[in-house]
Amino acid sequence: MKLQQGQVWKAGEHYLRIVRLDRLTVDYKRIKDMESGEGTHIAATKKEFCRLLKGASLLESSAPFPTGR
Numbered sequence: 001m002k003l004q005q006g007q008v009w010k011a012g013e014h015y016l017r018i019v020r021l022d023r024l025t026v027d028y029k030r031i032k033d034m035e036s037g038e039g040t041h042i043a044a045t046k047k048e049f050c051r052l053l054k055g056a057s058l059l060e061s062s063a064p065f066p067t068g069r
Contacts, residue, residue, distance in 0.1 A: 001058065003046070011056035015039075
């Protein structure tokens with residue numbers, strides 16, 4: 001699976017949405033409630049982020065997600 005900006009992953013009770021993807025770093029938002037879309041922005045290395053995704057599942061791109069507008 002290739003990481004892409006905008007992907008949403010379900011990891012445990014949290015959702016992880018990739019906000020910005022660089023060569024070595026990933027900025028993502030950790031969200032507890034998809035309805036509100038409120039969460040915490042976190043920066044991590046790709047290696048750290050991939051470890052977080054172990055056992056996580058990628059949500060379908062057609063799933064509704066608040067844009068924060």
